[in-house]
Amino acid sequence: MTISTLSNETTKSGSCSGQGKNGGKGFTYGKKCFTKEEWKEQVAKYSAMGELYANKTIHYPLKIQPNSSGGSQDEGFATIQTTPIEPTLPRLLLNYFVSMAYEDSSIRMAKELGFIRNNKDIAVFNDLYKIKERFHIKHLIKLGRINEAMEEINSIFGLEVLEETFNATGSYTGRTDRQQQQQQQFDIDGDLHFKLLLLNLIEMIRSHHQQENITKDSNDFILNLIQYSQNKLAIKASSSVKKMQELELAMTLLLFPLSDSADSGSIKLPKSLQNLYSISLRSKIADLVNEKLLKFIHPRIQFEISNNNSKFPDLLNSDKKIITQNFTVYNNNLVNGSNGTKITHISSDQPINEKMSSNEVTAAANSVWLNQRDGNVGTGSAATTFHNLENKNYWNQTSELLSSSNGKEKGLEFNNYYSSEFPYEPRLTQIMKLWCWCENQLHHN
Known part of the structure; x- marks a missing residue:
């Protein structure tokens, strides 16, 4: 126009x-x-x-x-x-639909963008991004059918995809700050196989408590549960104090009946145990598993694209550049405020805790919102402005600031299922988190 x-x-x-x-x-x-x-x-x-x-x-x-x-x-x-x-918003939506494994919406949006033209393209598109398979696995986890979900993962991807290990040498105290942060992140959401096994244990206890006559087979159930814990969870739990605490808390569910009706005389569940029974826990773990599967299939997608074996672009785009670079141009204050303030670029090699404690980071975060309604126009050319925007990856800064901010508020809390691997979280979700974070910053400052 x-x-x-x-x-x-x-x-x-x-x-x-x-x-x-x-x-x-x-x-x-x-x-x-x-x-x-x-x-x-x-x-x-x-x-x-x-x-x-x-x-x-x-x-x-x-x-x-x-x-x-x-x-x-x-x-x-x-x-x-x-x-x-290419417009940014349709790509953001397509990235969201593909990342969240919404098949119909992904296909419709891909058709609108011209990536899919016939039924053959649909089959290739689904096979490349494993949309059907990931959706089915997420659906099984959300229904509490954990064993079926793990069998599906094992048959398609292999369970080892959930057991990613942290590659670091030496003692924990001898590592750099960056390695320690990576170890902490792995402790929270690295071993998803353990989380699924633990969630299956919780679902077994839930199913047992929902039976009409739980006293009849109670002893046999407890013996089976102990055997399951020894065979499936004991080795993993013994390698980490945190995992052992999670296992002990889950086993505590046996002491509390699921029903809290007054006539049964049951005791109301403590808050920590209520969280284990929460349906939202299934969704959080399902999303973590989905992101882990995306991380697993992404190298193959990149290989197919780099060798011109795929007609589709990299819609996951873990470097955050193609999908998000155009989005930033709608805010010219990201480069220069009308009063000349600039955003300081944060090196990705600098530890996050140093970034958050730095005065430059605070100035950088605040400068984005300076003079939004200033009517003055800069003297630099628009072409130079766009060139500067595309050559600076500000999205990495935002992800790290959000991640560090969340980490400072929550720390390494027990049962922290909120952590997410930003490269494989939908960009639209990140934008909403950014908006909420900025709103909080504006209210606090």
């Missing part, structure tokens, strides 16, 4: 009763009057960045474009024909 079109549409909404300062007809927007030329400048300012990524003809006010000597030219308008670049 060009500026002239926007101007015509706005004219219909209302006009000023008087004449503008230049004698032209006035326009009203947000209870403020503009002359025709002023309105064109405002529309050009706020639509240039977005329209540059929509393959449109844009009329730039010449006063915001530098001339050959570096100064600004006189007022006027120049036309620039942009090159076609």
Whole structure:
């Protein structure tokens, strides 16, 4: 949509009763009057960045474009024909549907973007991203059918995919801060095989308590449960104090009947045990398993694409660049605020705790929100602005800040199933988390 079109549409909404300062007809927007030329400048300012990524003809006010000597030219308008670049929002949606294993929605969105053209493409698309298989596994976990889910994982991917180990040498105290953080993250959500086995134990106890006459086979059930724990969980639990605590807490469920009715005389479950019986626990573990499966299949997807064996792009895109780089252009303050403030780039090699304690990080986070409503226009060219945006991976900063912020609030709490591997979490989910995080920062500061 060009500026002239926007101007015509706005004219219909209302006009000023008087004449503008230049004698032209006035326009009203947000209870403020503009002359025709002023309105064109405002529309050009706020639509240039977005329209540059929509393959449109844009009329730039010449006063915001530098001339050959570096100064600004006189007022006027120049036309620039942009090159076609794929819209960001449809890619974000497709990334969400594929990551969450929503088959129908993924196929429909892929068709709209032109990735799928026939039924053969649908079959190849499903096979590449394992959408059906991942959805079925998630569905089984959410239903509490853990054994069936593990059998499905074993037959398609292999259970070893859930038993990723942390590759670090030396004692824990001799490791770098980054290695210690990686070890802590692995302790929380690394061994998903153990979490599934433990969840299966919880479901066994739940099923036993839901029986009408639980006293009849109670002894046999307890013996079977102990045998299951010894065969499946004991070795894994003995390797970690945290895992042993989780196993002990799960076994405590045997002491509390599931029903809390008054006539049964049962005691109300403590909060920690209620969390184990929570249906949301199934969903959290199902999402963690799904992300782990995405991490497992992603190298094969990259290999197929790099060897031109696939007609589909990398929709998982763990480096966060292709899907998210265009999204940032809608906020020009990410590069420079109108008062000249800049976001300091954070090195990915710097430990997260150092980043969070650094004053530069605080300034960087706050500078994004400075002067959002400032009407001044910078003198740098739009092309330079976009080039700077695409050459800085600010999304890595956001992920690390969010992860570190969550870690400081929650720490390494017992039964922490909220952790997520950011590279394989849907970008749309990350954006919503970013929005919530920014809202909290604004309220706290």
